[in-house]
Amino acid sequence: MKEPGARLKAIISEIGCDTLADIGCDHGYIGVRALQEGRANRLFAVDISDKSLDKCRRLAAEENVADKVEFVVSDGFENLNAAPDTAVIAGMGGYETIKILKAAKTLNRVPEKLILCPHQNASELRRFLRDVPIKKDYIVCEDKKFYPVIVVSDTGEKYAVNEFRYGKNFPESRAYYDMLECRLNTLEERFSGREMPEKMLNEYNDIKELLCRR
Numbered sequence: 001m002k003e004p005g006a007r008l009k010a011i012i013s014e015i016g017c018d019t020l021a022d023i024g025c026d027h028g029y030i031g032v033r034a035l036q037e038g039r040a041n042r043l044f045a046v047d048i049s050d051k052s053l054d055k056c057r058r059l060a061a062e063e064n065v066a067d068k069v070e071f072v073v074s075d076g077f078e079n080l081n082a083a084p085d086t087a088v089i090a091g092m093g094g095y096e097t098i099k100i101l102k103a104a105k106t107l108n109r110v111p112e113k114l115i116l117c118p119h120q121n122a123s124e125l126r127r128f129l130r131d132v133p134i135k136k137d138y139i140v141c142e143d144k145k146f147y148p149v150i151v152v153s154d155t156g157e158k159y160a161v162n163e164f165r166y167g168k169n170f171p172e173s174r175a176y177y178d179m180l181e182c183r184l185n186t187l188e189e190r191f192s193g194r195e196m197p198e199k200m201l202n203e204y205n206d207i208k209e210l211l212c213r214r
């Protein structure tokens, strides 16, 4: 199996449990690697698409861990018969992640620990999580793209309102400041020689303030 990139590496490094659910597992890399590294003993490999799940089936067989995996075609936690200790939901949009978490609550299947890595609308996901303790929220950079990694567990601090957009930067990472600089440059280029609308100007000033904390 090839070495994971920075995003998958960060997600895998947050796993440490008995039963893991990898929701939207697709290629299966996260769960299979977690089993191999002894970060989980059992895996629910979950995907809404049976075709996507096939990739995970193949990888688990190749890596000789298939006996520790239950492959489940499911929309989120719906077809799981028990709540796992930890779940990863990575590589989906923030709104899809929210939908899955809302349904899990209704089904009473929210795990003790969640490792989330939304690819869009992270601020909406953070707003949805405003009443729960956040253990970590940091940024990883891979191929010039920035990804948030959000760890929800019973120890941690709730989000402050000014953390919804860019997260907590906890633990602190250089990638967080690189992301802010990148956004600042985008705004400056986009509005070069013209007045910024109020919403953008507020964001611009917020970013400048956050960059001063470096």
Ligand SMILES: C[S@@+](CC[C@H](N)C(=O)[O-])C[C@H]1O[C@@H](n2cnc3c(N)ncnc32)[C@H](O)[C@@H]1O
Binding pocket: 023, 024, 025, 026, 027, 046, 047, 048, 049, 052, 074, 075, 076, 089, 090, 091, 092, 096, 100
């Ligand atoms: C881009 S892949 C992400 C793969 C892997 N988690 C990662 O981060 O690299 C997204 C996967 O999520 C699956 N998916 C989307 N919505 C889902 C849902 N509601 N429940 C389960 N799987 C879902 C898709 O079928 C797809 O295989």
